[in-house]
Amino acid sequence: MRKFSILAAILLSILILPAYSPRAAALTADEILDRVDENMYAQSSVIEAEMTITYKDRVVKKQMHIENEGKDKAYSEFLAPERDKGIKYLRLGDNLWMYHPSVNRVINIAGHQLRQSANGSDFSYEDMMERSKKLQDRYTVQIAGNEQLGGRPSIVLDLEAKVSGITYYRVKMWVDSEYFIALREEYSAKSGKLLKYLQNSDIQKYGSRYYPTRITVKDVIRDASATEMVLKKVQFDVPLGANAFSKDRLH
Numbered sequence: 001m002r003k004f005s006i007l008a009a010i011l012l013s014i015l016i017l018p019a020y021s022p023r024a025a026a027l028t029a030d031e032i033l034d035r036v037d038e039n040m041y042a043q044s045s046v047i048e049a050e051m052t053i054t055y056k057d058r059v060v061k062k063q064m065h066i067e068n069e070g071k072d073k074a075y076s077e078f079l080a081p082e083r084d085k086g087i088k089y090l091r092l093g094d095n096l097w098m099y100h101p102s103v104n105r106v107i108n109i110a111g112h113q114l115r116q117s118a119n120g121s122d123f124s125y126e127d128m129m130e131r132s133k134k135l136q137d138r139y140t141v142q143i144a145g146n147e148q149l150g151g152r153p154s155i156v157l158d159l160e161a162k163v164s165g166i167t168y169y170r171v172k173m174w175v176d177s178e179y180f181i182a183l184r185e186e187y188s189a190k191s192g193k194l195l196k197y198l199q200n201s202d203i204q205k206y207g208s209r210y211y212p213t214r215i216t217v218k219d220v221i222r223d224a225s226a227t228e229m230v231l232k233k234v235q236f237d238v239p240l241g242a243n244a245f246s247k248d249r250l251h
Helices: 002-016 029-040 111-115 125-130
Strands: 045-055 058-067 071-080 088-092 095-100 105-108 139-149 154-160 170-177 182-188 195-208 209-219 226-238
Touching: 029 139, 029 154, 029 209, 088 125, 095 125, 111 125, 139 170, 195 226
Parallel strands: none
Antiparallel strands: 045 058, 045 226, 058 071, 071 088, 088 095, 095 105, 139 154, 154 170, 170 182, 182 195, 195 209, 209 226
């Protein structure tokens, strides 16, 4: 009986202890973030997506077409529903413009406007801008440990702002130690108060790249909704037109 108990204890400890990836264990925190960037940002990409915003009293679905080139260039257009059809966004570096067909003009989104919800979702315009910048340039990062998240072994990273005027002072990130995808990100104020979280799931392989096809985000402070983005079709490193990121495309 004693031998059985010891064997059971050993098996249980194997099952509950976090799994470690030898190649992940050899990397520094900065190198892990670089690997995440390698997966998330391509030379170019074309995505067809469905955004579902769940409010307390209703659910709204939106269809989108998205094009990206590296981190600095992004174009998106709403295809449905009818009231959003034709709304377009163009991001070039630190500049963001929106075209709204109801007013038939291009608007430069800047200053306090960046903190507003993007089309009623839990994403803010500021979120769209922040993702164009390298994390290592804005945060110090350290490895906080290893955990299981959703059945996947992950490395926990703690990020703290090293520049002023940043949207989120602290970020906690769970990175899949095999796929190098950020499975979950928690964004907090300097006080430690949670402001927003983002979760990536349904990871698919595209060539040598792993990429999440379901993204869930929740603005904890606003607490008016929850937003889920499902990527229906993803293409990487595809040729884009010469005017793919021209302001002329907004009209």
